[in-house]
Amino acid sequence: MGDTFAMDEIDHKIIELLSEDARMATSDIARMLSVSRATVSTRIDRLRDRGVIRRFTVELGENEDSGLxxxxxxxxxxxxxxxxxxxxxxxxxxxxxxxxxxxxxxxxxxxxxxxxxxxxxxxxxxxxxxxxxxxxxxxxxxxxx
CATH class of the missing domain: 3.30.70.920 (Lrp/AsnC effector binding domain/regulation of amino acid metabolism (RAM) domain)
Incomplete structure (x- = not known):
């Protein structure tokens, strides 16, 4: 794609929130950022399309009781x-x-x-x-x- 892609403050905040909890609902992100759910969904799709977000994952907790x-x-x-x-x-x-x-x-x-x-x-x-x-x-x- 030839168009320029620049991330703004909302994109950075979405990434920060998803980094803390990859399963966070778009509606919760929208409420926290005071934007619409559609805005969050569109921006996540754009971040994925541009390769900024490659995947959503589960990080296993490793503590003394986890057995890992x-x-x-x-x-x-x-x-x-x-x-x-x-x-x-x-x-x-x-x-x-x-x-x-x-x-x-x-x-x-x-x-x-x-x-x-x-x-x-x-x-x-x-x-x-x-x-x-x-x-x-x-x-x-x-x-x-």
């Missing part, structure tokens, strides 16, 4: 294109928030699994990728923010 084990994985790759490794990582259950880094490691990923043995299996699978030179995994003990 969250970990941070750092990956150093062998020289070359990282896209094939990232594509493989995206297919592994429990991996999320894969990010490119600068510095010693090339990628970081959050892993959330149901057991330590599942974490070990996931790490073993990733370490077998031919383009992975090194990994460093730490289990997250507590979240402060």
């Amino acid at each position: 084990i969250p970990a941070l994985l750092l990956i150093r790759l062998k020289p070359g294109d990282s896209r094939p490794v990232v594509a493989k990582l995206k297919k592994i259950p429990g991996l999320r928030d894969i990010c490119a880094l600068n510095g010693t490691y090339d990628l970081a990923a959050e892993i959330v699994v149901g057991s330590l043995s599942a974490l070990d299996d996931t790490l073993a699978k990733i370490r077998m990728f031919p383009d992975v030179a090194e990994t460093n995994c730490s289990v997250r003990l507590r979240r402060f923010a």
